[in-house]
Each structure stands twice: as C-alpha cells, then as structure tokens.
Amino acid sequence: MVQQNTRAQIGVYGLGTMGSALALNLADHGFDVAVSNREADWIDNFLPEADGLAGTVTGHADLAGFVQAIAAPRTILFMIPSTKPMDQMIDAIKPLLSKGDTIIDGGNADFNDTRRRSKALDGTGIHFVGMGVSGGEEGARHGPSMMVGGSKHAWAQLKPMAEAIAATFQGDPCVAHLGPDGAGHFVKTVHNGIEYADMQMIAELYGLMRDKAGMDAGRIGQVFDGWRAGPLASYLIEITATALASTDAATGCPVVDVIRDQAGQKGTGRWTLIEALNMGQSASTIEAAVGARGWSSEGDARRAAQDLLDPAAQPAGMPDVDDMENALLAARILGHAQGFRVLSAASQEFGWDLDLARIAEIWRAGCIIRSALLDEFAAAVRGGLPHGHLILAPAMRKRLAEALPGLRRVVASAALVGQPMPALFAALAWHDTMALGRGTANMIQAQRDYFGAHGFERMDQDGVHHGDWLR
Numbered sequence: 008m009v010q011q012n013t014r015a016q017i018g019v020y021g022l023g024t025m026g027s028a029l030a031l032n033l034a035d036h037g038f039d040v041a042v043s044n045r046e047a048d049w050i051d052n053f054l055p056e057a058d059g060l061a062g063t064v065t066g067h068a069d070l071a072g073f074v075q076a077i078a079a080p081r082t083i084l085f086m087i088p089s090t091k092p093m094d095q096m097i098d099a100i101k102p103l104l105s106k107g108d109t110i111i112d113g114g115n116a117d118f119n120d121t122r123r124r125s126k127a128l129d130g131t132g133i134h135f136v137g138m139g140v141s142g143g144e145e146g147a148r149h150g151p152s153m154m155v156g157g158s159k160h161a162w163a164q165l166k167p168m169a170e171a172i173a174a175t176f177q178g179d180p181c182v183a184h185l186g187p188d189g190a191g192h193f194v195k196t197v198h199n200g201i202e203y204a205d206m207q208m209i210a211e212l213y214g215l216m217r218d219k220a221g222m223d224a225g226r227i228g229q230v231f232d233g234w235r236a237g238p239l240a241s242y243l244i245e246i247t248a249t250a251l252a253s254t255d256a257a258t259g260c261p262v263v264d265v266i267r268d269q270a271g272q273k274g275t276g277r278w279t280l281i282e283a284l285n286m287g288q289s290a291s292t293i294e295a296a297v298g299a300r301g302w303s304s305e306g307d308a309r310r311a312a313q314d315l316l317d318p319a320a321q322p323a324g325m326p327d328v329d330d331m332e333n334a335l336l337a338a339r340i341l342g343h344a345q346g347f348r349v350l351s352a353a354s355q356e357f358g359w360d361l362d363l364a365r366i367a368e369i370w371r372a373g374c375i376i377r378s379a380l381l382d383e384f385a386a387a388v389r390g391g392l393p394h395g396h397l398i399l400a401p402a403m404r405k406r407l408a409e410a411l412p413g414l415r416r417v418v419a420s421a422a423l424v425g426q427p428m429p430a431l432f433a434a435l436a437w438h439d440t441m442a443l444g445r446g447t448a449n450m451i452q453a454q455r456d457y458f459g460a461h462g463f464e465r466m467d468q469d470g471v472h473h474g475d476w477l478r
C-alpha cells in the first residue's frame with residue numbers, strides 16, 4: 008500500500024540489502040522516513056517490516072510523490088549502485104528538488120565520480136554528499152560506521168540522524184564529516200582496501216593450516232576462535248571462526264569446503280591501489296590482496312599448473328599457533344599503516360585536511376574492519392605519527408617488535424614449503440624496506456643512468472650527475 012505523508016525527515020531510495028536496513032534503523036530511532044524503490048513491488052513487501060517501529064515509514068512508488076513526502080530542506084539517501092544508476096537518479100530527481108536539498112550517495116562510489124557529481128551540482132543550491140557506509144546489512148540495521156564527504160550545510164542536515172543511527176564506541180558515534188566532495192568515499196574506499204588486505208591475510212593463514220598442517224575446518228575455526236580474546240579481536244576474526252564452524256545442510260560438510268576458491272570483487276580494493284599509485288604511494292598488502300582475488304579466477308590454469316609446476320618444496324617446520332597469531336598481528340598493523348599512509352597522501356593531494364585519528368576512531372565500531380587494534384591506532388595517530396608513519400608510533404613499534412619474529416617464521420616456512428602468502432610476504436617486505444636506512448635504489452639509479460642517461464644525485468655533492476660507466 009502506498010501512502011502519502013509530508014512529515015518525513017529523510018527519504019531513502021533503494022530498498023535492497025543496505026537501503027532497507029538503513030531505513031529501518033532510522034525508523035527505529037524515531038525518524039519519519041519516506042522510502043522508494045525502482046521496482047515498486049519491493050516497497051509493499053518492505054513496509055510491513057517497519058510496523059511498530061518508533062518512526063513512521065511511508066512508501067512512494069512515484070518519484071515526485073516520494074520527494075513531496077520529505078520535509079524541506081530535504082535529505083535524500085540513495086542506496087543503489089553508485090555507477091550509472093546514481094547518475095540516472097540524480098538526473099531524474101534534480102528537477103523535483105529545491106535549493107537547500109541534499110542528495111546523499113551512500114553506496115560504494117569511486118570518489119572521482121563523487122567529485123564530478125558534486126561539481127555538477129555546484130551553483131544549483133542542491134547539495135551532494137558522498138557517504139561511505141560500512142558494516143554490511145547487520146551494521147546498516149543496527150549501527151554502521153559512516154564516512155561523510157560534502158558541504159557543511161549538508162552535514163548539518165544529516166548529522167542528527169547519522170549520529171543517532173551510527174554504531175557507537177564507548178558512547179562516541181562512529182560517523183564523521185571528513186571533508187568536502189569525495190573525501191568520505193575516498194576514506195571508505197581505503198577502508199575497503201584495508202579490509203581486502205586483512206581478509207587475504209586471514210585466508211593465507213587458513214590455507215597454511217588447511218594445506219600444510221592438515222587441519223580440518225572445525226579445528227582451524229577453533230584456532231581463529233581462540234584469537235578473538237587477544238590483540239586480534241575483531242569482526243573479521245569473529246566471522247572467520249563462525250564461518251569455519253558452519254555446516255552445509257545439503258552435504259553435511261563444512262560450508263567453506265563446498266565454496267569454489269574464486270573471489271568476487273566490486274572495485275574498492277582496486278580503486279585504493281589505483282589512487283595510491285597515482286599519488287606515488289604503494290599499498291603492497293592491498294595490491295597483494297587484489298591480485299590474489301584476480302588470480303583466484305584463473306581456476307583452470309591453476310589446476311593445470313598444479314601438475315606442471317614443481318614447487319621444489321624444502322623441508323621446514325610448521326609454525327606454531329602463537330607464531331601465526333603474531334604474524335597476523337604484525338601484518339594487520341602493517342596493512343593498516345599502508346592504508347593510513349594512502350589517506351594522508353590523499354589529504355595532501357586533494358587539500359582535504361583529513362583527521363586520521365578521527366577516521367581511526369569511527370572505524371572502532373560498526374564497520375567491517377573494526378578491531379581492538381583500531382583503538383590503539385587512534386591513540387597512536389592522536390599522539391602524532393613520526394615521519395607520517397603509523398609504524399613509527401612508539402606503541403606500534405613495540406607491538407611490531409613483539410610480533411615480527413612470528414611473521415618472519417611464518418613467511419620463512421611458507422616460502423620453504425611452497426605455501427602462497429602474497430599479503431603476508433608483502434607486509435614483511437614493506438616493513439623491511441622501511442627499516443633499511445640505506446636501501447638499494449642507488450642500483451636502480453645506476454641502471455637508469457647507464458641505459459638512459461637519466462642522471463642521479465650523489466651523496467657527497469649537490470646537483471645531477473652521470474656515471475663514468477664502462478661500455
């Protein structure tokens with residue numbers, strides 16, 4: 008049934024997984040919500056879910072009716088694919104809006120699109136917000152973490168509702184206005200990049216236990232479960248343990264054992280990398296994770312290669328569970344440190360003045376990468392990052408010193424026995440690169456000057472020089 012209402016404080020368009028959960032969350036907190044969806048059937052199916060909630064929810068199949076039902080200045084949240092559909096919906100709704108209204112794209116958007124859309128609305132009086140939402144369906148329904156980019160006007164409109172529905176960490180809402188235009192979506196993108204790296208590292212340790220220690224899913228699940236109480240306490244460890252304990256009803260096997268080893272990806276991990284590289288940065292743990300998802304799709308080639316390539320495995324002891332826990336701890340710190348470095352480069356590049364500590368704080372609850380470590384990261388960033396690097400903060404140096412022996416032993420064993428661990432290897436390689444005062448780029452410069460007369464700087468003289476190369 009479609010009703011009319013003129014009191015809605017917010018409109019939610021897109022009643023898929025995330026939009027419906029956010030609309031219910033808003034209504035739960037007493038806000039009156041107008042909802043709409045491209046397929047009108049979904050509206051009628053959705054409305055009964057909102058029965059009995061504190062706020063009123065009204066459904067509107069027609070876009071003009073939906074807009075009319077929202078109190079001006081309007082706040083309208085879109086939870087739809089942030090690609091072409093978002094552009095089409097902006098075009099469709101723009102003529103129905105008035106000055107002061109705000110369109111929010113709550114999807115996972117490429118921040119370049121968000122900047123373009125903000126720019127296109129400049130001067131129209133209509134505000135555009137790019138808001139990263141993390142926490143999946145459960146988070147959206149009961150408390151997500153939200154990263155907001157847009158004008159101060161739009162934030163003032165959105166803030167009371169966003170703070171009411173956000174997850175909280177010790178009473179602090181996990182939502183913040185991070186900057187103009189694409190800032191919120193950029194931060195969400197990097198959040199997802201870190202998420203990719205963390206998930207990959209967990210999968211790599213799962214692989215070591217499964218393939219080299221011969222442990223079954225249930226036993227591996229117990230190992231992850233044991234880590235929930237320690238410094239690795241986090242949502243991703245929690246769901247990994249639970250997923251490993253879950254049984255497939257059709258076969259009676261562990262669910263993970265019936266899933267094809269081919270990972271999907273919608274783009275955010277790749278965007279993090281592209282933007283990092285564009286800024287002359289490297290996020291090698293995220294690159295490893297994106298690459299591993301790509302390689303996972305080459306199932307036929309890998310199955311053939313298994314019989315064609317000799318791993319030349321060498322005898323090695325199996326690292327113990329404590330080493331694996333420490334390996335993941337060290338690598339998690341290094342993965343986040345790379346993510347924060349990308350954020351800091353973007354802040355400079357786009358003039359956003361991102362508050363990295365606040366970002367860490369709003370990731371402490373509600374989002375997919377929430378973990379006990381995030382509170383430590385937030386404190387470390389608040390304390391100031393030596394040379395702009397999280398790994399150089401005193402508390403992180405201490406953590407790394409304690410955990411690195413485990414990472415080294417795990418990586419060394421994996422290298423010897425032929426167990427792939429691209430993200431854990433990348434984490435260690437980055438650590439060791441950063442920890443080497445005199446690196447080997449002098450050799451790169453020598454080669455460049457030899458073949459291309461590109462010149463090099465000397466340590467003992469100013470200016471650009473060329474080598475007296477033997478030819």
Ligand SMILES: NC(=O)C1=CN([C@@H]2O[C@H](COP(=O)(O)OP(=O)(O)OC[C@H]3O[C@@H](n4cnc5c(N)ncnc54)[C@H](OP(=O)(O)O)[C@@H]3O)[C@@H](O)[C@H]2O)C=CC1
Nearest residue numbers: 021022023024025026045046086087088089092114115143
């Ligand atoms: N799922 C997740 O864990 C998370 C998702 N996101 C982001 O949230 C957004 C929504 O995702 P999610 O809820 O999972 O997706 P769903 O697939 O569950 O829902 C998609 C919604 O978008 C609508 N839609 C699709 N194409 C169009 C179009 N051309 N015009 C208008 N509406 C359209 C659909 O309408 P219809 O019913 O008519 O098809 C539906 O309401 C995406 O941008 C996603 O990246 C962000 C964080 C987490």
Ligand SMILES: O=C(CO)[C@H](O)[C@H](O)COP(=O)(O)O
Nearest residue numbers: 115141142272273274275375
């Ligand atoms: O934003 C999310 C979590 O934070 C979404 O679940 C997103 O779809 C995850 O990315 P991908 O589908 O590429 O794994």
